Amino acid sequence: QVQLVQSGAEVKKPGASVKVSCKASGYTFTAYYVHWVRQAPGQGLEWMGIINPGGGTTSYAQKFQGRVTMTRDTSTSTIYMELKSLRSEDTAVYYCARAWVEGDPNWLDPWGQGTLVTVSS
Amino acid sequence: EIVLTQSPGTLSLSPGERATLSCRASQSVSSSYLGWYQQKPGQAPRLLIYGAFSRATGIPDRFSGSGSGTDFTLTISRLESEDFAVYYCQQYGGSSTWTFGQGTKVEFK
Numbered sequence: 001q002v003q004l005v006q007s008g009a010e011v012k013k014p015g016a017s018v019k020v021s022c023k024a025s026g027y028t029f030t031a032y033y034v035h036w037v038r039q040a041p042g043q044g045l046e047w048m049g050i051i052n053p054g055g056g057t058t059s060y061a062q063k064f065q066g067r068v069t070m071t072r073d074t075s076t077s078t079i080y081m082e083l084k085s086l087r088s089e090d091t092a093v094y095y096c097a098r099a100w101v102e103g104d105p106n107w108l109d110p111w112g113q114g115t116l117v118t119v120s121s
Numbered sequence: 122e123i124v125l126t127q128s129p130g131t132l133s134l135s136p137g138e139r140a141t142l143s144c145r146a147s148q149s150v151s152s153s154y155l156g157w158y159q160q161k162p163g164q165a166p167r168l169l170i171y172g173a174f175s176r177a178t179g180i181p182d183r184f185s186g187s188g189s190g191t192d193f194t195l196t197i198s199r200l201e202s203e204d205f206a207v208y209y210c211q212q213y214g215g216s217s218t219w220t221f222g223q224g225t226k227v228e229f230k
Contacts, residue, residue, distance in 0.1 A: 045166065045221040047220055059216075107177075111165035
């Protein structure tokens, strides 16, 4: 079955970077867009960006431009999201989510299990 | 930038009752790109409705979506215990960006 398995929880200091991985299985990796969404404690969902694993092209929310980089490794069917210059407000659960329809980026399902990133001095 | 505003923030209902959740866009949007998600505590969200009206695979028919332009609605015809959760709308915002509403919590009355 389709699965997205994310890397484990991270604790980082302010100013550091974090790189979260999302390993895909059960489908043609290059055929489906992948989004990243985060959720601060007790808050709603915040869209961060999208990557096309086929060509590696990306688009990011303006809020994260210059701080986030999304990449992929087609040999391992893994998507990466790196966030730099971390601050306490970046403490959140970070989700990867595959687009639901092949070649169509518009709806997200399934989702990874989430990765908690805690930023604290 | 398209902003999605969901109302009410919290809906207090009993099992068997009807739930009506609203999602209003800051400008007219295409219904083709409007989706609804359900999130239960400690879980990742799951897709309920896509294209404003269509149920995703395995979603019970008590869930329905409607609307156009700037106003969209998710209706749960008869609440079951597993439906008490937080619901988010999502829309394509243009220029290869997407956005979520702030969510509506459906809680036990």
